[in-house]
Amino acid sequence: MTITIQELTKTHYEDLIPLVTNRCQHLLNLSPQLPCGFCTRENIASQVEKILEHGQGFIAYENQKPIAYIISYWIKSLFYDRPGTYTPEWAHNLTIHNKKTSFDLLEAHYNKMIEGGYIQHAITIAEVDAETTKLYFDHGYSGRCMDGHRVVKEMIDVDFAPYSFDLAIKEDKGALVEMLEDHHTYMNSPKALLGFEFEDETSLIDKWFMEENVNLYSLKDGPNVIGMMKVTLGGSGGCDMASDSLTIGIQTTQIHKSYQGFGLGAKMINFISNYAYENQYKTLTVDWESHNRLANAFWPKHFKPTLRSVVRYIG
Numbered sequence: 001m002t003i004t005i006q007e008l009t010k011t012h013y014e015d016l017i018p019l020v021t022n023r024c025q026h027l028l029n030l031s032p033q034l035p036c037g038f039c040t041r042e043n044i045a046s047q048v049e050k051i052l053e054h055g056q057g058f059i060a061y062e063n064q065k066p067i068a069y070i071i072s073y074w075i076k077s078l079f080y081d082r083p084g085t086y087t088p089e090w091a092h093n094l095t096i097h098n099k100k101t102s103f104d105l106l107e108a109h110y111n112k113m114i115e116g117g118y119i120q121h122a123i124t125i126a127e128v129d130a131e132t133t134k135l136y137f138d139h140g141y142s143g144r145c146m147d148g149h150r151v152v153k154e155m156i157d158v159d160f161a162p163y164s165f166d167l168a169i170k171e172d173k174g175a176l177v178e179m180l181e182d183h184h185t186y187m188n189s190p191k192a193l194l195g196f197e198f199e200d201e202t203s204l205i206d207k208w209f210m211e212e213n214v215n216l217y218s219l220k221d222g223p224n225v226i227g228m229m230k231v232t233l234g235g236s237g238g239c240d241m242a243s244d245s246l247t248i249g250i251q252t253t254q255i256h257k258s259y260q261g262f263g264l265g266a267k268m269i270n271f272i273s274n275y276a277y278e279n280q281y282k283t284l285t286v287d288w289e290s291h292n293r294l295a296n297a298f299w300p301k302h303f304k305p306t307l308r309s310v311v312r313y314i315g
């Protein structure tokens with residue numbers, strides 16, 4: 001058995017398409033909650049073209065037959081404002097079942113990264129694939145983000161009384177900006193340690209009010225805003241395969257500290273699930289940092305963790 005490794009170029013396009021198609025199908029089999037809109041033939045073809053244009057990667061052949069691959073996007077500022085590369089869930093098929101080839105491909109990939117001064121690699125794997133998770137853990141990776149999914153099946157009873165939860169109105173803007181400031185402060189506090197540079201809160205709230213596919217909600221106690229939730233219709237803030245046009249992505253969610261732990265977060269999710277049901281969306285998705293203590297205690301109670309993104313720092 002002769003295995004050779006080649007650096008990917010556009011000439012490998014035809015060899016790559018069946019591997020990526022199989023990988024997508026494998027992920028859908030492993031996590032049936034994932035929406036399947038990403039995995040159309042046209043979309044796979046355009047994603048492969050894009051990553052070959054803007055990324056770097058390697059492919060392994062066993063006696064001329066393509067068997068394994070890894071591709072990453074170059075990202076000037078990944079985490080903590082440092083350069084890195086990111087491999088989406090569909091852009092590799094390295095597994096423990098092919099350990100030596102997997103490690104050889106990773107090594108070739110690291111050499112290429114180091115040449116360019118890119119010092120961190122993030123990669124997304126299937127959460128249920130414990131053996132592959134171990135492969136990355138053994139190889140120096142640690143947890144970063146999770147994507148979770150739930151299928152929308154039926155209407156659910158939701159009663160917010162004595163509070164209310166509705167689409168935000170312009171008069172809520174000042175309170176929402178403050179809530180978003182609290183959210184960003186929390187996200188960079190020791191409980192979450194996200195280490196992100198967030199955009200200015202006022203501009204973000206203005207932008208979300210304007211975006212057609214964004215619904216911004218206010219949770220209120222009387223006239224006072226005590227919580228917020230942003231949702232994206234037909235999208236998400238998460239991984240490529242996390243959403244399609246029939247998905248609603250739940251994003252920026254914050255409840256005022258003194259109102260946390262009373263089940264209001266759970267009611268907000270059920271409310272969005274009912275909106276999804278009434279508007280023919282099939283799936284809800286959310287992504288969170290696995291090291292965000294409150295988020296990691298909350299979302300897995302309502303969503304099936306599907307995709308896990310891990311990161312390795314080099315040097």
Ligand SMILES: CC(C)(COP(=O)(O)OP(=O)(O)OC[C@H]1O[C@@H](n2cnc3c(N)ncnc32)[C@H](O)[C@@H]1OP(=O)(O)O)[C@@H](O)C(=O)NCCC(=O)NCCS
Nearest residue numbers: 253254255260261262263264265266287288294295297298
């Ligand atoms: C995440 C958040 C929106 C949840 O809202 P909430 O109204 O408190 O949620 P609920 O009361 O419905 O549920 C909280 C659950 O987490 C549990 N929980 C709360 N704090 C916890 C802690 N420190 N450790 C472990 N579990 C905890 C509660 O016991 C509860 O579980 P239960 O439903 O089995 O009783 C809220 O905690 C929050 O605003 N966090 C800060 C911002 C944030 O992390 N947002 C998400 C970003 S991805």
